Amino acid sequence: MRAKTKKSISDSLETKPSLLSHMPFLLQDLWALGGSLPHIISAVSALKIASPKTRVLDLGCGKGAVAIQIASKFGFYITGIDTMKPFLRDAQLKAAEYGVSHLCEFVRQDILEYVSRKHDFDMVILASLGGIFGSFRNTVTKLRRQVKSGGYMMIDDGYVKQDPLLLRKGYNHYKIHEETLEELTAFGDYLVTEINTRDFSEKINAEYLKVIEKRGKELMKSYPELQSDLSDYIRTQVEEYAFINEYIEGALWVLQKKRRDPATNIQKPVSRGADEGRRQDAEGSRSAE
Numbered sequence: 288m289r290a291k292t293k294k295s296i297s298d299s300l301e302t303k304p305s306l307l308s309h310m311p312f313l314l315q316d317l318w319a320l321g322g323s324l325p326h327i328i329s330a331v332s333a334l335k336i337a338s339p340k341t342r343v344l345d346l347g348c349g350k351g352a353v354a355i356q357i358a359s360k361f362g363f364y365i366t367g368i369d370t371m372k373p374f375l376r377d378a379q380l381k382a383a384e385y386g387v388s389h390l391c392e393f394v395r396q397d398i399l400e401y402v403s404r405k406h407d408f409d410m411v412i413l414a415s416l417g418g419i420f421g422s423f424r425n426t427v428t429k430l431r432r433q434v435k436s437g438g439y440m441m442i443d444d445g446y447v448k449q450d451p452l453l454l455r456k457g458y459n460h461y462k463i464h465e466e467t468l469e470e471l472t473a474f475g476d477y478l479v480t481e482i483n484t485r486d487f488s489e490k491i492n493a494e495y496l497k498v499i500e501k502r503g504k505e506l507m508k509s510y511p512e513l514q515s516d517l518s519d520y521i522r523t524q525v526e527e528y529a530f531i532n533e534y535i536e537g538a539l540w541v542l543q544k545k546r547r548d549p550a551t552n553i554q555k556p557v558s559r560g561a562d563e564g565r566r567q568d569a570e571g572s573r574s575a576e
């Protein structure tokens with residue numbers, strides 16, 4: 288595995304490269320690895336996409352929690368990309384358990400490499416991958432190349448509550464709300480919806496901590512040499528969640544890529560109407576579930 292890939296995986300899982308091979312053990316009790324699953328499902332549902340032939344790309348799909356539930360609920364075709372072999376194996380087993388193996392393809396590849404080529408999906412999802420592509424502007428630049436004209440881009444991440452000066456590793460891409468929206472829509476795409484995910488993030492972070500503390504202790508017994516790295520990892524996770532709770536507001540954004548006029552090849556703003564933009568706060572999204 289390339290050093291760059293290894294770094295992006297350990298960053299996305301907020302761990303040290305030395306613990307990477309133990310992450311499947313530490314995270315064995317979790318299916319969703321950070322994505323705001325109920326909000327994503329509710330956002331997809333609100334789009335009211337009629338075609339069962341819809342093709343969805345899930346970048347950094349982990350164990351396929353998002354991908355498989357979308358395939359199962361909407362009948363869409365999913366391509367999930369990740370480099371963690373044990374996660375992809377779990378994803379395949381879960382797809383079989385949910386009876387959607389025929390709709391799901393899980394590919395072992397570096398997403399940094401995958402997005403260097405253009406694709407024509409109907410929707411792309413980037414859930415809980417932080418600033419893997421850099422700024423939100425760079426992220427949208429990459430994601431737009433993965434979907435067709437009029438296609439959807441779903442980003443599950445967040446923005447800074449007030450202070451834009453965040454001196455914590457992995458938080459460089461965060462901006463205040465207004466600047467984040469400017470970057471997300473820098474290419475004239477339409478913001479279909481924004482959902483506040485704080486409630487779910489707090490819940491999943493607490494659950495995550497409980498799990499890694501329990502499994503971390505078990506791992507220390509089998510690998511005493513990892514004691515210091517594991518203790519560091521658990522301590523950093525505790526600090527990380529305290530930091531997120533204080534400074535970051537979780538958000539899920541759905542953008543619709545500007546349509547291209549086939550006659551003139553000119554990019555047209557997406558018309559409102561059926562897809563009238565909605566901002567849902569946590570309350571709104573809960574009622575939509």
Ligand SMILES: C[S@@+](CC[C@H](N)C(=O)[O-])C[C@H]1O[C@@H](n2cnc3c(N)ncnc32)[C@H](O)[C@@H]1O
Pocket residue numbers: 292295296297299300318319320321322323346347348349350351352353368369370371374396397398399413414415416419
């Ligand atoms: C925090 S998890 C989120 C997983 C999934 N989206 C979810 O919400 O359950 C991040 C995932 O991204 C994957 N990942 C990180 N960097 C990657 C890269 N460069 N190429 C492929 N997968 C990557 C990790 O292996 C991990 O499974």
